[in-house]
Amino acid sequence: MNHYQLKKQGTKFDFLSQDEMTALMKEYYEDRIAMASLKAKYKLPQNNNFEEQFPWEKTAETCTLCNCQVVVIPHHRNLYPNKPVCSNCGHINEGHCTCSSCLDMKRQVYLQEEKEREERISNQLHLEESVKIPFEKLTAEEKISLGMLVRNMSSEDLTYIVPLSSKENWKNSKDFVLPLYKSKILTVHPESDYSFIGIKENKFNETILSIELYKMKWNINVLKDDLSNYELYNYLARAEDQLKLTNEELFLYWKKIAKHEAQLYLAYNFDQVLKIEFKNDFAIENLLEYLTNHFSIGQIYNLIWKYTNNTLRFKEERQVTTNHIYNYLLKCIRNEAEKIIANSYNLGHFDKPKYIQESSFSDFFFSYILKANGQGYRITPSEFFEINQNNLDDTQEFVQFKTVGDYLNTYKFLSTNKEPFKDEEE
Ligand SMILES: [Zn+2]
Ligand SMILES: [Zn+2]
Structure with missing residues (x-):
């Protein structure tokens, strides 16, 4: 109730003396006298929203953000009392605050956490592709499957294998893709969509990623002679070499x-x-x-x-x-x-x-x-x-x-x- 832009204290009842104001507030809150009667009795200029014209109650506190006076803004008698709020910035010292400063801080914290999360994921993914698998160690099955991925599913610039995208595609391809992933011949490309990657720690404080595999771009984590990534893709796409199978x-x-x-x-x-x-x-x-x-x-x-x-x-x-x-x-x-x-x-x-x-x-x-x-x-x-x-x-x-x-x-x-x-x- 305190997160709106703070209004100023109303002045329409200022003609009342201190004693009259105290009596009016007692009759309004405690005796719950009809507002029409109060309006007539005190000659008030309005017959509703009296609370807007009541004086704000100063507390002993000051705002933890801007050091200004914390006040309690009078409430309508049919509603719950308001929490103490900073008269300057609207901040609430205790409990859940949604003032603009607090929302701003939360957003900063969120952005910072998100940045750290992405850095952890990125580090983990780079770590996994840091040890390349020598091409000579690949089985025939692995070579053929890689050939298919490069020929049909590589990005235009031959830098990664595109995501399978749908669960249906994944279901139909996982018999071929999953073995490559498990043996780290395919690793998740660091430019994948991280919103599909969860991050946890196991009991040894090691980072564990939980990954929606069908949404990932793939990196071919294979080393052949001194071929660049681009040359490797071209090599794998030419089935002639894979044809030399027993x-x-x-x-x-x-x-x-x-x-x-x-x-x-x-x-x-x-x-x-x-x-x-x-x-x-x-x-x-x-x-x-x-x-x-x-x-x-x-x-x-x-x-x-x-x-x-x-x-x-x-x-x-x-x-x-x-x-x-x-x-x-x-x-x-x-x-x-x-x-x-x-x-x-x-x-x-x-x-x-x-x-x-x-x-x-x-x-x-x-x-x-x-x-x-x-x-x-x-x-x-x-x-x-x-x-x-x-x-x-x-x-x-x-x-x-x-x-x-x-x-x-x-x-x-x-x-x-x-x-x-x-x-x-x-
Ligand atoms: Zn403040
Ligand atoms: Zn606040």
Whole structure:
């Protein structure tokens, strides 16, 4: 009530004697006599807001800010009494004050704290990128993932990797980005938006940052020869170097991509079709490991699609638990897969459903690394791997077919004889 610009004490009742004023105030506050009566009795010029014309009560205090007299400004009798306030600047000595000086000080304190917070974050981020990871120590998987990030997500001036921005993008990319972050190959760029970074201390007084990772810019924390940052980005973007991967390295990344794609589709079917919350547990991991050993991504789409429909019928016909439905779908896919393998049945390849978000990692791998001419979803990783293994002789260090493109050109007859690319519509 005291944070307004202080008014001056009113003078309209100044014609009253000291005694009359004292009597009036007693009748107003204590006896609570009607104001119309008081107005008539004392011949007052107004019949409301008497308190504005009452004298301010001086206290023994002075203002802690400007040293002026602290007063109590009379209150309306229906309201609570006012707190003592500085007659000059409006400051309240005790308790919560919102005078302009106090608000100003609070703002200064806030700005100072914010500055210190940002300095702590900045120091911590610079500390984390101070130890660079030698390029030679990177695994094939890490190199390929970096290649994708540089090619598709680097800033125009090639100084950082742009934020993934949405939680949806993060969900679809974190299988590839998180391992890079954990091994400090990617660090949070010091020019990121700090409003998405929290700061805490652990019990050893070490600074711990809690970070909304999908909002961060990324720094590539890798050292290669004496390449500048700009040269490093250019180097990573040229997939030629990453192509010098062993057959097995290619195979492992391909399987990772295949599992990732299958998992996205499986998650969609659980969440959207069966209305069961998808959780990527050991049973799923186990199934996807098995499927990607034997089938292309397109064939796995086929199996998931078919048995999601079966499971949906099963769910609608019978009253069963969520767990039951979950296990039913996994079991059906597994049984069918085993039957197809045992009997060498043909299984059609589905295209990637349009409602599943594009994955930049898959696109990069198939286009730049495998040069798969659009066939990446239709070849089983192990098929390419085994043919290459058989083609290796003692002197060859790298894969016989460096790319799926080479392989398709040479083994075209396979695709016609075995009809592995037969289209099926959903
Ligand atoms: Zn003051
Ligand atoms: Zn104040």
